[in-house]
Amino acid sequence: MTTIYDIAKMAGVSITTVSRVINNSGYVSADTKKRVLDAIEKCNYTPNKTAQALSAGSTFKLIGIVCYNIEDMYYAKAVAVLERELRKYGYDILLSCTGESLEVRQNSVDMLISKNVDAIIFIGSVFAGKTEDVILSASKKLPVFLINAYIKHKNIYCAFCDELKAIKHCVIQAYTKGRKNILFMYDVDTYGSQKKLQGYHEGIKECALNLDERYIIKCSPDIEDAMDAFWRSYKSLTIDAVVCSNDVLAAGALSAARKNNIPVPQKLSIIGYNNSLLSRCFYPALTSLENNVEKLSIFTAQNINRYFSGENAIKKHQIDFELVIRDTFR
Incomplete structure (x- = not known):
């Protein structure tokens, strides 16, 4: 018997994306929607009540987080704030630390998608530039949120400091x-x-x-x-x-x-x-x-909740910076 998991695997997407297509809710690109519908037709799949329950309003409540190095205080603070704020909305997190390897970054994204996360957060400008293709590929399957980086593309939501x-x-x-x-x-x-x-x-x-x-x-x-x-x-x-x-x-x-x-x-x-x-x-x-990483993380958690609540998530949010004067500057 074909299941929603089989359809997701065949279409190369998460089951949350399949659910959005089935329920006609949430954002799904035209190309992705066609792949899902083709897989459904090929398998003569009829969704059961469990599959239909996985709509945008009833997700798995699991958010993937990709960071460079959790030992770094910047990333550690961002992850801590994200976990705290996402928990307020009923979300759990799944964390992957990648270092500099492009291959590891791609594998991390693939792993998170296979675990049926509802969205992926990339922390830090380290993921822009050479990693941009990884992010763009992920955004075809589920919403992507960037902290302290900006990539202009559909289904990518950015909060950053210049x-x-x-x-x-x-x-x-x-x-x-x-x-x-x-x-x-x-x-x-x-x-x-x-x-x-x-x-x-x-x-x-x-x-x-x-x-x-x-x-x-x-x-x-x-x-x-x-x-x-x-x-x-x-x-x-x-x-x-x-x-x-x-x-x-x-x-x-x-x-x-x-x-x-x-x-x-x-x-x-x-x-x-x-x-x-x-x-x-x-x-x-x-x-x-x-550079206000705490504010950026809080905003991102709020933006994710907007997205899955059916509101218009904010695509681009730039935050101010401040030079905090202490004893080493005169």
């Missing part, structure tokens, strides 16, 4: 305090990191400073490595400010400055990014860019 403008703002703020030799530190080669790097370039240009590639350094996402990388640059260059792509690198720069008796912020201003707990655990406390 990372280019955020880093540009940091550079300009350092310049307004008289800093003219501004180092930029980043760790991984991702879409988000490239946006931040572009923001650094634009900030330097707007301040009419000379762009010197020696003032752009890449290091491992580790405090000790960041310490060594910063100190090597500081010994060979004139540096009076450092803008970092995350708080871990900023903590490394601060640790190197303290170890080598560089007065902070008198001779060196340090700006981190993410405004994580780490920024408040070091002395002096780190100035850091708040």
Whole structure:
């Protein structure tokens, strides 16, 4: 006897998508709908009451979450907030951490779809760029929600902070305090990191400073490595400010400055990014860019509930950033 699971497998979609076609509820692309209807016709399938109950208003209440690395404080906070907020609407989560491997990312998405999740959330701009095809493919089968990345496409819903403008703002703020030799530190080669790097370039240009590639350094996402990388640059260059792509690198720069008796912020201003707990655990406390990951996560949970409640989910939601001034910036 053919079941809704057989139809989903044959059409290459989740059973929730099959249910939407059967019940004519929720968004399903024309191509996907045709595949489902063709599978139903081929198998001469007649839905039973259980299958019909899986409408958009009666889903499995399971949301897949894909993140880069749960050990990272940014992703850990996003997942924690998402789980808390989604639970308010009766949803459970299924988490997959992928690292940098494109193959692992595709396998993670395939696994989540096979588990019949109702939607998938991708956390971080790390999933834009090279991973975009994975996201677009997933969006043909179920709704996709992005946190801190923007891809314009049907069935993709985005909430983000403009990372280019955020880093540009940091550079300009350092310049307004008289800093003219501004180092930029980043760790991984991702879409988000490239946006931040572009923001650094634009900030330097707007301040009419000379762009010197020696003032752009890449290091491992580790405090000790960041310490060594910063100190090597500081010994060979004139540096009076450092803008970092995350708080871990900023903590490394601060640790190197303290170890080598560089007065902070008198001779060196340090700006981190993410405004994580780490920024408040070091002395002096780190100035850091708040990109509001908690607000983005709360909004995404609300947007998912809108979608499955039959309301119009918001396709594009941009949130403001804020430079949180603490002791390392003057």
